[in-house]
Amino acid sequence: MKGILLTAGKGSRLYPMTKATNKALLPVYDKPLIYYPLDTLMQAGIREILIIISPGNEDAFEELLGDGSDLGLSITYKVQVEARGIADALILGKEFIGSDDICLILGDNIFYHPKIKEMLQITEKEMDGAVVFGYWVEDPRPFGVAEFDEWGRVVSIEEKPQNPKSNYIIPGLYFYDNQAIEIAQNLKPSQRGELEITDVNAEYLQRGQLRIIPMEKDVLWFDAGNADRLFRASEAIRRLQQDGRYIGCIEETAYENGYISLDHIHSLGERIVMTEYGQYLKELK
Known part of the structure; x- marks a missing residue:
């Protein structure tokens, strides 16, 4: 399975913070926002990842994550020139995906649970x-x-309804088999002019191939797409880390997954030893 991380949105709900930078590069407590969805893909055991970015941000992402080799990953990048919706990521990633299955995650979604890997x-x-x-x-x-x-069977899926039929929403984390490429390619733009991920899910539902798993109530999830949610996410992560539960540490996940050695993670910590984050990496055992 391969992973696609979509960070190409304009982040207009976060202006003026995102006027000169991508929202995935904004800090959420002590890490860039992109660390959290990247960590989720890694928790799923995914090592080949395509990050879809907006024009003009290529150098910033390359500087932050490079090709992923420091984490034992293979990271590539693709620019989404025109914002055409979430499902467009499946079309842009067609060559990268090949014949594999896909996990697609949105770049402003944060998940945490002690057993999220399982x-x-x-x-x-x-x-x-x-x-x-x-x-x-x-x-x-x-x-x-x-x-x-x-x-508990799915009856319907609606995108941003004015009169919701339930209180269960679908957060920005999707697992698809290879049919998703063909489904996305055959979508028509919605009234918003976008290729909607809800329409991809609806097609799987029509085919009888959509499974929805209700998350446990103690799962932490944030859609950090506006200033209030970004702030609340930072507060929650700060509290968890003060209690000894480090969240979104991609180096630690790489080590736990066997992608990198203990010596390597200590050397990564040495590079930023002046920070609490670097000291945490150096103290890992």
């Missing part, structure tokens, strides 16, 4: 068609909403 890796093993997650929120209107029947 949750994501079980999903990959059991995947047949498409797997997405259901997350309960008080106000689901800004999101894609999933309606379930009394047996």
Whole structure:
């Protein structure tokens, strides 16, 4: 399975912070926002990752992550010249994906749970068609909403409905088999002029191949797409790390997955030893 990390949005809800930079490069407590979705892909055991970026940000992402070799990954980049919606990432990534399955994650989504690795890796093993997650929120209107029947089967999926049929939304983490490329290529733009990821999910639903897993209530999830959510995400991560649970540390995940050695992670920490982050890496055992 390969991973696609989509960071090409304009971040207009975060202006003026994002007027001169990509929102995935903004800090969320002690790390750039992109570290968190990248860590989620790594927790799923994915090592080949395509990062889709907006024009003009190539050098910044290259400086931050390079080709991924420091983490035992293979990272490549592709520019999305025109913002055509989330599902466009599947078309842009066609050559990268090849004949593999795909995990697509949005660059402003943060997930945390002590057992998230088990949750994501079980999903990959059991995947047949498409797997997405259901997350309960008080106000689901800004999101894609999933309606379930009394047996837990998906009845409908709607994108940003004014009158939601449930409080379960689909956060920005999607597991697809290779059919997703063909489905995305046959989509028509929505009224917003975009290729909607909800329409990809709806097609899998029509084919009887969409599985939705409700997330546990103690899963931490943030869509850090506006200033308030970005701030609350930083606060939550700060609290967790003060309690001894380090979140979004891509070097630690690479080490735990066996991608890099303990000596290498210590050398990465030495480069930034003047920071608490670097000291944390140097103290790992």
